[in-house]
Amino acid sequence: MPISLVKLNDGNSIPWIGYGTGTALFKQDCEKLVVSAIHSGFTHIDGAQMYSNENSLGAGVVSSGKSRTELFVTTKLLQLGPGQSVRDTLVKSLQELKTDYVNLFLVHTPTNFVGRLKETWKEMEAVKAEGLAKSIGVSNFRQKELEVILGNATIIPAVNQIEFHPHLYKEERELVEYNRERGIVTSSFGGLSPLFRSPGSAVDELAKSIAARLSKETGQAVSDSQVLLLWAKKRGIVVITTSTKTERMKEYLHADKLPELTDDDVASIDEAGSLETHRHFSGFYPKD
Numbered sequence: 001m002p003i004s005l006v007k008l009n010d011g012n013s014i015p016w017i018g019y020g021t022g023t024a025l026f027k028q029d030c031e032k033l034v035v036s037a038i039h040s041g042f043t044h045i046d047g048a049q050m051y052s053n054e055n056s057l058g059a060g061v062v063s064s065g066k067s068r069t070e071l072f073v074t075t076k077l078l079q080l081g082p083g084q085s086v087r088d089t090l091v092k093s094l095q096e097l098k099t100d101y102v103n104l105f106l107v108h109t110p111t112n113f114v115g116r117l118k119e120t121w122k123e124m125e126a127v128k129a130e131g132l133a134k135s136i137g138v139s140n141f142r143q144k145e146l147e148v149i150l151g152n153a154t155i156i157p158a159v160n161q162i163e164f165h166p167h168l169y170k171e172e173r174e175l176v177e178y179n180r181e182r183g184i185v186t187s188s189f190g191g192l193s194p195l196f197r198s199p200g201s202a203v204d205e206l207a208k209s210i211a212a213r214l215s216k217e218t219g220q221a222v223s224d225s226q227v228l229l230l231w232a233k234k235r236g237i238v239v240i241t242t243s244t245k246t247e248r249m250k251e252y253l254h255a256d257k258l259p260e261l262t263d264d265d266v267a268s269i270d271e272a273g274s275l276e277t278h279r280h281f282s283g284f285y286p287k288d
Helices: 031-040 054-064 086-097 117-130 143-150 166-181 202-218 224-234 246-257 263-274
Strands: 005-007 013-015 017-020 044-046 072-077 102-107 133-139 159-163 185-189 238-241
Touching: 013 017, 017 031, 017 246, 031 044, 031 054, 031 246, 044 054, 054 072, 054 086, 072 086, 086 102, 086 117, 102 117, 102 159, 117 133, 117 143, 133 143, 143 166, 159 166, 159 238, 166 185, 166 263, 202 224, 202 263, 224 238, 224 246, 224 263
Parallel strands: 017 044, 017 238, 044 072, 072 102, 102 133, 133 159, 159 185, 185 238
Antiparallel strands: 005 013
């Protein structure tokens, strides 16, 4: 069965779960892992100029044997050098990725575009109009940065990718709602952080408890990781996750085939997450 899709505000659709080539794969040759991810069932591959591995990501897409039209490839704008345009950087990325277009192109972080967000977004709109990016969006943008570009935008960002998990639910729920009200899909990275960066937390323990209950109810093994993926899915969040292990890749994908969490489950995870606040990627945000 195909992966569930989330409709974007420009009419395109994005697979609900994607395989990320950052974090553990940062500056690493990811060709074999991208092939493994695609063969495991991932159709959404999330990259970035910052990760310094677009060349091997593109090689993985080619080596997988999968038709380009069956895949959803994302990359992200890092920064602009002297005299360099957004188009210049994207063309270079496309060469590295061995493709004529990306499905989604994001401004990776507002920190590198302080004072020129409006101009940068206009250039993003231009590469979409040219067909070099099917959809455009942002990453790590707070409401204040979104307001800057929305005041002058012809095209509303399709996606805002942020760190989001239960330990940031309380802090980020207003931003997620702000995105939703404007038709911007929230995408998350670091979604499984409560399980391995905050072991023993209320979220960690609750996810294990819900997983045990679902395992009994469904007659199949359900993991705590799948519970947190289902939590995000229930909230309409697109999830970017990663692993170097094929069995873990398949486990993550299988969450898409599991029954939805109940409203009570989601509320309980919200509450448990609100007991602690943990942000692990704060460097993406400008200092006020």
